[in-house]
Amino acid sequence: MGARETPEVKMSIQNKSNLQERAERAASLFPETARKTIVIEFAGTPKAGKTTTLSQINTFLKRCGFKVEIVVERASVCPIKDKKHVNFNIWTACTTLSQLLEKTQTPPRAEDPQILILDRGIFDSICWLRLMERLQRLRPSERKIVEDFLVIPDWRERITGVILMTASPADSMQREQGMLPVVGARGSIMNESVLQQMTIVARETAKDMQALFRVFEVSTSDEETKNKPQFTAEKVAELVLSLIEQQLQEEILHLPRTEVKGVFQSATTIDVNSARDLVAIFQSSGKYAPRQEVEADTGLVQALPVVVVRNASGQVLRLRRRERSEANPLHEKMVVWAGGHVRREDNHTGQAILKCITRELEEELRLRVTADSVTLLGAVYLEDGKSSVKHVAIVYEWRAPTDDVEVALSNAEFFERRGTSLSGKFVGLDEIVQEMNTAHNEEPWSDYIIREFLSKDAHHIQSRLF
Template identity: 25%
Template sequence: MDRGIFDALCWFNWLVGKNKFDERNFKDIERFLVMTRWRSVIDFIYVFTANPKVSLEREFSTLLTRKMGSIMHPDILMSYKETIEYSKKKYTDLFKTIEGIDTSGTVLNELNYKVTKNILDILERNTSEKIGYLNRDAVPRLDIWFPFDKIDILRDLEFDIRSKVEDDDKKLQPIPILVITNKEKTRVLVAKKNKKQTPPDSPESKKLLLYFGGHIREEDRIESEKKDLLSVSRYALHREVKEETGIDYYPDREYSPICIWDGSNDKSKKHLAMCYVMETDLDTLKPKIDKNEFANSGNTRSGKVLDVQKIEEIQDDLEAWGKIIFKNILNSSSKQMEIDLRVG
């Protein structure tokens, strides 16, 4: 991303240092530029520099004139280079990786090789997705349906490659999910997984889902101010719901989700649902369901809003979490218990 966030930070720091920009407005802009929402999607920052003499030689090599400009001047270039070095130190803890490369005496092909290799390494890491997990023995087993505050999780999340976590029976995977319903809880947005993207042994395979959400990734911990499970889950929920539906939703900080822990099969007992509820006007909601992850053919119910009465007729089509949500959250005639859920 050329001319990205870090580039802007360097320029504004330079302007302040030259008394060309006031400190108060700079602080406002700086807070905006270093928002976790922007920083969380940046894996690597390259800072390419050169000494002023080399910079000017490169600038004039393709020009007919050698007249210096207001920026392309030795003194200005040196002061800006110093600002870049200062900014690298100032923001190093805010970004995942900042690497400075002095290109003054670098052979172009060698530089291209190094940068390309680093980018390929990043892509490899990203394809080896790391997800969050808890020590299963450290989480007390309560009912299949219980408030989050009933469990005492003192340890922060740990992360490992998804395949390793999925294969380990001692690792419990928290899954933030969101039920999108109306205020009366008589209608709900539903979905069905794309069969090409869902393993046949998945509890969600060929089932109607009353929720959206997914695993907590390592980058969610970076975006979250705190590292505890509840804090990180809020950012994971926003990312997952945004990816799957195009909807922006952040739960209130005081919101405590309801947990669902289904031990009826080997796959489900490795996953702990953290269920949030979003009450909204479903008539004006315009979700954009991810067509790669969810079924989208014309005759499917996926991506549509269904009345509770209709869902009651097709309860067998729901997977285990959906059945619990239907009975305990939605305003159905078969509702077995009332739980006061505060909606963010």
């Protein structure tokens, strides 16, 4: 029999809130399942309860087991005195951005946080830029240049969600006065006119940028939250935990196995035309579900877009994969492709497979390519009873415009957050084919890709003997 619970321990377990149980479970899963640092930005109007709520969320998450760090509001340390000068906001935006990039590296440093809280970040900076434009402190053309800079996808997409806290100008002014009000005192920012403009701009920006940021407004002037800081903190904690749980629950694109087999018609590879049909079916009929569930169901096939990387001379980037587990069939294998699963978040533009390709190339090889620069070659599906029966490789090719890319990719090793890595070297196709003709390639997708899709560029390739 195990040790009996003391009354104190039993009472502690009984008194755990649902929020605490969820947070502790998420914290226990984070080291093994998180794909990146989760970044929560707090933005909004003055005296809306942002600082109080942010502090409560920080303490709660830490007590539940997360490594949390706050990037403090840069306005409080900005050396530029005029808060209405555009350079004030440029300074705060750039210093916050530098902290964001430092704390969300791939792979992460040992001291990097699991949860990063921005006390005003990129979204908030954009709101201020738009306010400066309304106040004639910034030309529209200048605002657009800075805004386009701040929403560069690599930076913007690091922000998991934005908590936009607002309050009515009257409530903000009352809270500013505190318990010892001074009649007639007004600041350059803390006055009803500017506060009203700030609220309008914040809400308009959230609407305009709903495709770029996930923004959740919490008004502390609403009846349910006004003068209720604990309820407000619980409401925000619910939002933050939902964002964390969504990031930990990787949902991937899949189809019923019967639909994939219907496209392949008992073949192992299909040409570019049939591959286009397969992509269209995934886009129109594919579903997303937690990866563990999909992996466990042999009746489902997962979309796995892969890319063959070539330089301008036609050499192929041959990669050695190193997986976290030696049991992984790809561990220490030589492959001619990079790629991965299509995630739900890839589908926000409706072109999930192309988005997956550009994301995977950036995550695995640090290559920043556009979707229109890759070419579909075909697809591979192996019904060998092993793990490959659960995946269909949708094969693309990306050719660098010059051979200069070799400087960045050859003999370099790229590490990912989960401990996997890739090292590569550009090799002539004839050399790869010669190796294939003299020895069995243990990674079958690469073998089929070379024989069926790249062989037109090689000489002396033998017919497949197995």
